[in-house]
Amino acid sequence: MAPISTRISSTPRLMAAPSGFTASLERLAWMAGSLFALAVFWQIIAVYADSRYLPTPLAVFDVLLREGANGNLWKDTSATLARVAVAFVVSMFIGATIGIFLGRYRTADKFFDAWLILFLNLPALVTITLCYIWFGLTDAAAITAVALNKIPNVAVNMREGARSLSKDLDEMAVIYKFGWWKTLRHVTLPQLAPFFAAAARSGLSLVWKIVLVVEAFGRSSGVGYRLSIAFQEFDVSTILAYALAFILVVQIIEFAVLQPLQERVTAWRR
């Protein structure tokens, strides 16, 4: 029975060009299957361990429903999302500006390269504590701390993009008198778009992790705050429930916003 279906589905033509919908459906099926296997594995270990520090998946799901019903889940998740959004936009904007500048001006790059390396290697915990000490326990300090962690990353990515800008296309723009705005919009930015998309995707995953730390340290709302409370009570179910909820949210943003965006900016490729 198996060989027949294998032979049919592995016809080269079908393998080479599955329709987009079928392909994503297949990927989704694989994902669901593998996550289900992980849950089963977790359930077995949890039942075997029989400890309040390792709740079963079902117990965690119960906590998720409870927190959803009493409103904490939505309140804290949206508070965290708002911080992620602001920190993300700020660090993408500033990081891209710095990166493009350094990519285009050799001397500036030589001078600021050391600064960039310094900030790239500065531990997140140091910027967070310093920001809170210097600016107080405020949202502004929290977002500054997150942005300071992310900006060097974006800058390095965008610098690479700006270095590889085509001189040929620049000359073309000069000959046809594009002017600075047309050149930026139709010549420069499209070349930087893939670098920007890559920086955005790696940026989101980094930013939300740091936001949680910042919240645990010095905010009284958000998923990070909720986790720190749960830590004090050794409430593992709540920790896992909030972690899962947030992973889900970030994945939805990834699939619904960032991936389509990346596909759109690279649609012209062969």
Place this chain on the structure above:
Amino acid sequence: MNGVNRSLPIRVDVRSKVFPAVGDRPPQLVLKDVAFEVAPRSFLVITGPSGCGKSTLLNIIAGLDTDFSGSVDLGPAKDKLTFIFQSPRLLPWRTVYENIALVLPEGDPRHAQIPDMIERVGLRDAMNAYPERLSLGMQRRASLARGFIVEPQILLMDEPFVSLDDPTAISLRALLTELWHRHPTTVIFVTHDRAEAIQLGTRILRLAPGKASVAQDVTINLTEAQRHDQAAILAEQNRIFAA
């Protein structure tokens, strides 16, 4: 007034052009005492072996390279200059149509002529395709259409038909001749292909290898009919290049 403007020749006088030293390589003199005038609406072909400074000279005339001693006077037509590069230099993230439309200011009446121009270069079916999905020959056609849509008074071309197969190169040369007759403009065309030089040009400027200066400046005496005759081209080629 326009007629007066167009009757002024282009004056090129490059005393010297030196490429600065890079690493262990010493500075290199690329052009020395290259001076000539180009009459309006003539078709000048600059030819010579690889590395004799042809492309550098064209970049200087175009104003892309300003690091030389000497002068270039394009006259009042200098704002209507177009450069068709050796590689097509289309924006890969814009379609053929968009690439052509982008070189015209917004609201310019010439936008209406784009479909006709695309038709004339034989790209009607590829109008909305991205350049990377097209063959090099088709990209070159798009680049020609883009160059002609701005109705230049000075047209610089740097080996625009190199590394194409013969039939494609022949059809593109015919297309260039047709566009040039329809819209007369002063052309400076760089090539190392002697037959191409004779078939297209009204005058040939040969740069000497190594010496980086003008070796020969001759007028081509061919009628339009003779330009389609292999024997006539060969005879003219022998007359000019035998020297």
